[in-house]
Amino acid sequence: MKTIIVADDLTGANDTSAVLAKNGMRVATLDNPNDSLSYKNFDALAFHTESRGMESENAYNIVNEITKDLFNINIKVDFFSKRIDSTLRGNVGSEIDGILDALPSNTVAMVCPAFPGSNKIVIGDYMLVNGIPLENTDVRNDPTSPVTTSRVATVIAQQSKRQIGIVSMETILQGKEAIVSNIEGLVENGAQIIVFDSCTDEDINNVAQAIIKSNVPFITVDPGAFTNAVVMAMTPVDAVKTKQKALFVIGTASGIVVDQLTDLKAAHNPYIVKINSEELLYPGRAEIECQRVVTEILSNLNNNQLFVIATMVEAKDKLDLKLAAKNAEISVYEASKRICKYVSKMGYQIMVQSKNQIGGVYTSGGDITQEFLAQSKTKGVEIKDEIIPLTVYGRVIGGLLNHKPIVTKGGLIGDKKTLTLCADYLITKISNSFYEEGEH
Known part of the structure; x- marks a missing residue:
């Protein structure tokens, strides 16, 4: 098992689990540590203590007790994760101490609370939310867990008894080797909690790879992005990334498709191959175009998760079907049928030749x-x-693609976010499908 997550509430446990599941991991949120053995083949298990609004001492005790229970269960775990609120509410310092006191004494808490996807970054040990210091946001007035400082180390030090070190953005920007060196130096000088600046997902990935390389026993402390980065860095590419690859076959030529693809590119950075529609009107040239598209996708399978083949990527790509049909000396109806036939053929050939990737x-x-x-x-x-x-979402019945997850959409349906919504949905279903097939 990669990790056991101890969260201060159910929402947090589910959030971190969802991030891991989206990236191909098999994850469950459980109520009782005693149920863990039944799920020992999962990649991660999450538990929740409902301790965010508790008194500091009570929060320490409940986290300490559940961690001891989980540590003593006969499951090999790469590392523990202490899930904290993305705005540092709750008993952050007490709960870090609670989990560390239940683990071997040389374990170090690696704290990376940035969440760039939610516009939360940490620079100079200060957390900024949408560019605003944390203490100047609404969390200052939270009725049960107000946060009155933007400094991450200060929030932790208010409750923790341990020495805290900070790895600054200056070090982060120097790369993984500099981060490793800084970690080792801080640990040698007695730090048991290390707080990392981070502004981007790349920063978080570099920190994740550095803590693994440092060989320092650790727990992660974060709202989810950092734990996910560590799990992914520990996981061989072939073991996870091939589970979540998806192909998008788009033959619709309209402005809404262009807008949807633009949003998909921003969200998932898919590998896109534009189909030359006009070539598909001529049988010999159509076969050559099919082979080109299929080969290009298959040649890039190892480096990407999402793939798109589309007849229209930008507005300028739209084919004048009447003119193209006239030039090919066929009817508009026949031209449309040929494009549909060959675009579908490309999609099918890619699926089959990818050999289940x-x-x-x-x-x-x-x-x-x-x-x-x-x-x-x-x-x-x-x-x-x-x-x-x-x-709609469904599963293919029969043929070489039997049981494969499939999402189908009317070509002109939805707004600019719809394709990204479908991608998120399909990725999760692909992950679930992998495990269901494995169990059967």
């Missing part, structure tokens, strides 16, 4: 979906859920 597929447009399923020789789709109206 691509775990699920998204198809846009009813004609594309129908042709894709026909190419796949399926019996149909078992419908499981509706993501939004006219956008």
Whole structure:
């Protein structure tokens, strides 16, 4: 097992679990430590103490007790994670001490509370929320856990008995080797809690890789992003990343597709191959174009998680179908059918030739979906859920893609966020599918 997460509330336990699950991990949130052995083959287990609003001493005791229980259960764990609130509310220092006092005495708390995805960064030991010092936000007036300072080390020191060290942004920017050296120096000088500046996901990834390289026994202390980075850094690429790959087959040519792809690029940075639609109107040239697209995707499988093949990526890509059909001496209807046929063929060939590395597929447009399923020789789709109206999730029935997760959407359905929503949904379902298949 990679990690056991001890969170101060149920929402926090679920949040960190969700981040790990999204990245292909098998995770569960449990109420009772005694149930852990039943889930020892999971990548992570999360537990919640509901201790955020408690008195400091009570919070220490409950975290200390649950950590002792979990440590003494016969499960090999790479590291423990102390999940804290993203705005440092609660008994941060007491709970760090509680978990450390239950673990071997040489264990160091690595604290990286930045959450760039939620616009929370730490620089100069100061937490900024949307660019505003933490103490000047609404958390100052929290009725049960007010935070009156922006300094992370000060928040911890108000309750912890341990020596605290800080790794500054200056060191972070120098790279992993500098971070490792700083960690080792701080530990040699007695630090048992180390707080890291971080402004970007790259910073967090570098810190994660550095603490692993330092060989210092550690726990992570964070709202989720840092723990996820450590788990991913510990996990071989082939063991996780291949579980979550997804292919998006988009044959719709419209402005909304361009907007949706733009949002998807910002959210997931997919590998995109634009299809030359006009080439598909000529059978010989169509086969060459198919091979080009399929080969390009397959050649980049190891370096990416999401893949898109699309006839229109930017507004300038839109094909004048009437003119193109005239030039090819075929009807507009036949031109549309040929494009649909070959785009679907590309999608199917990529899925099959990826040798199960691509775990699920998204198809846009009813004609594309129908042709894709026909190419796949399926019996149909078992419908499981509706993501939004006219956008459904299901599992392929029959053929070489049997049981594969599939999301299908009407080509003109949704707003600019819809494709990203579908991607998030599909990634999670692909992860679940991997484990279900493994169990069977």
